[in-house]
Amino acid sequence: MVTLVIGGSGSGKSEYAENLAVSLGQERRIYIATMKPWDEECRQRIERHRQMRAKKQFETVECYRSLKELKLPGDGKAGVILLECMSNLVSNELFGLGEENEAPYLEEGAVSKEILRGIKNLEEKAEHVIIVTNEVFSDGDSYSKETLVYRKVLGEVNQRIGKEAGTVVEVAAGIPIIIKNR
Template structure:
């Protein structure tokens, strides 16, 4: 089962996703962290997330890109995986490296395919896969070309993931709202 969890910054989506995996009943719980740590603020965020999931039985794998090559230990039917988060993974795939690449649409397309293929690979390795993503580009501001390509990439990736997912939940102010359940659009109710 694939659950896509989305929401804005600080919405409570990470805690909600962690609780889904923690309550999955799967004895093997993996947290796939995609954030590359660049400074003190990033380190504080990572530490906050570690404390938040402490005691929930997670094993952490740090994987900022290349999910397609990741092999999750254990048997799939006993495994739950939490991927946190798609926006970091997409940025890492698109902009990974020391210098910013030419942000041609082909590059964004290749990054999007890498993200979706990697998540599809994770889904085959787990009974339960919970994927956290972010709402980006809702502010209506025009950015530099690189940022606009990233926003388009995230829109494309999120649409593809929503189609793949059995369940899509948006967390708004800590309240989970079901957008899709078992392949059909939800009624916007709480779960």
């Protein structure tokens, strides 16, 4: 079953998602990290978060793009997969990673299809899939063309996942608000 956890920056959505994953039992927990370490500060932050997750028995797997091709280490199965976070994945698919010999990044219309195929891949590997995403539509009204495209695609991805998900939770000020629960 898929659970979508959405919230603004600093809302507590990540902590909620991690605690939910832990509450689902002692089976194997995989944390899929989608944030590419762009600089030393970012690398230090990622390492700190990795150590915190290890205390909760998460195995971290980095996947910046091409979620549909992801293979899990070992037997390829998990009790829970937590994907953190969809907004990074959408950005990476739209704009690339800035690496030499990188596969071409996706056109706007292909991103949501690619990501939804990736979610299906995760569902085949785990009983529970928890997806963390950002709510980026409550602030500002003047953005660059690229940012407008990003917001449009992230909104489409969030809506499509939300429709298919068994549970959708919005976290505001650390308070989970159940939007949908099948």
